[in-house]
Amino acid sequence: QKPVPSAARNDDHLYLAEQRVLEGAPPLSANWQLLENNAQLAQQGMLMLSATLVFALYHSEEIDTLAQQIHSLRRQRGNGLKIVVREMRASLRYSDERLLLACGANLIVPHVAPLSRFLTMLEGIQGQRFSRHVPADIDVLLSGLRPLQLKGYLRPEAFTTAVRSLMGNTLLPEDGKGVMVALRPAPGLRAEQAMTLCQLRRFGDVMTVAQGRLLLFLSTCRINDLDTALRHILRLPVEEAFSNRVVWYQDVDINSEIKRMAQGVATPAARQETPIAAKTAEKNADAAPPARRQPVAITLPAAQEKQA
Numbered sequence: 001q002k003p004v005p006s007a008a009r010n011d012d013h014l015y016l017a018e019q020r021v022l023e024g025a026p027p028l029s030a031n032w033q034l035l036e037n038n039a040q041l042a043q044q045g046m047l048m049l050s051a052t053l054v055f056a057l058y059h060s061e062e063i064d065t066l067a068q069q070i071h072s073l074r075r076q077r078g079n080g081l082k083i084v085v086r087e088m089r090a091s092l093r094y095s096d097e098r099l100l101l102a103c104g105a106n107l108i109v110p111h112v113a114p115l116s117r118f119l120t121m122l123e124g125i126q127g128q129r130f131s132r133h134v135p136a137d138i139d140v141l142l143s144g145l146r147p148l149q150l151k152g153y154l155r156p157e158a159f160t161t162a163v164r165s166l167m168g169n170t171l172l173p174e175d176g177k178g179v180m181v182a183l184r185p186a187p188g189l190r191a192e193q194a195m196t197l198c199q200l201r202r203f204g205d206v207m208t209v210a211q212g213r214l215l216l217f218l219s220t221c222r223i224n225d226l227d228t229a230l231r232h233i234l235r236l237p238v239e240e241a242f243s244n245r246v247v248w249y250q251d252v253d254i255n256s257e258i259k260r261m262a263q264g265v266a267t268p269a270a271r272q273e274t275p276i277a278a279k280t281a282e283k284n285a286d287a288a289p290p291a292r293r294q295p296v297a298i299t300l301p302a303a304q305e306k307q308a
């Protein structure tokens, strides 16, 4: 039998990359090989065992194909490959990054990292072996890591059922499933009216009304991003429409609140409502008043709303 050439046996030092990840720079050394697109890179990668493969990601529509390519490489070529995705423009949600990592990527380089930082990050993963388990069936990951196929208003029972099922999803990390927030409307505004100020556009973002408060569950939102998310969702600054809020972001707390809701028990006093940004409201008083939207009375849908 012919001996396998040493380069094929040890490809650890090789870098195969989608050409655009170097932003027009030539290959950095003889060890670098630039491929025209991600498909060619995936194909070449199938011949490698421990090389570094760098995919480029421009659009969120490319995520599913990339997830498939990474999954096949990892499952078929083993844990020696160093699989990297360079985000070329803002296109990855936290949930997308999770999916790519679960499919077998070692590293995702955010679009804000400049070329030099990206190259340092590549250096950082040399010598590493991938150590997480990747399920053989990618559909398990695709369905388990996708957001709930629900958004918008749900009746309280449907809301608690939806949140409970999400909390029971073992593919999602502990304390990383989303944020739940209860908003008490400003005096004179009913929770049902306040709801018309909310526009939930992402699948997995659901709301209901309970005990005079508006309850939102924002899937895969992290606590530090809650204010950003609320700014996207509300048509008025949060401090204009709501006076107090309570936030839950750890599994154990979300689960107990959902249980209490299902039993019709009020949130305990220990979970005190915090006044919303009094300082911001005061500051706004000096500025020109923003155009006010008038709350509109609405009729709640009779059945669970499931938007396509």
Ligand code: C2E
Binding pocket: 060, 090, 091, 092, 093, 096, 201, 202, 203, 232
């Ligand atoms: P979608 O998930 O139903 O989101 C609908 C709209 O909600 C988005 O419309 C955008 O206006 C708003 N939105 C949701 N999340 C965010 C956010 O984190 N930041 C900002 N600035 N806006 C947000 P858009 O942008 O026209 O996107 C339409 C659809 O395209 C989205 O529907 C989603 O399926 C997809 N999409 C767009 N950009 C991204 C992205 O960066 N990552 C992912 N995973 N999907 C995206």
Ligand code: C2E
Binding pocket: 090, 091, 092, 093, 094, 095, 201, 202, 205, 218, 219, 220, 221, 222, 225, 226, 228, 229, 230, 232, 233
């Ligand atoms: P960003 O718009 O500054 O949002 C930062 C984070 O706030 C998001 O991180 C997410 O955790 C949370 N967030 C913002 N809006 C919503 C929302 O409507 N629902 C929920 N559940 N969470 C929300 P994430 O998901 O990692 O996204 C990172 C960045 O990617 C976003 O930063 C935005 O620049 C971009 N992006 C994501 N999805 C979309 C989209 O659908 N449309 C547009 N235009 N940009 C998006």
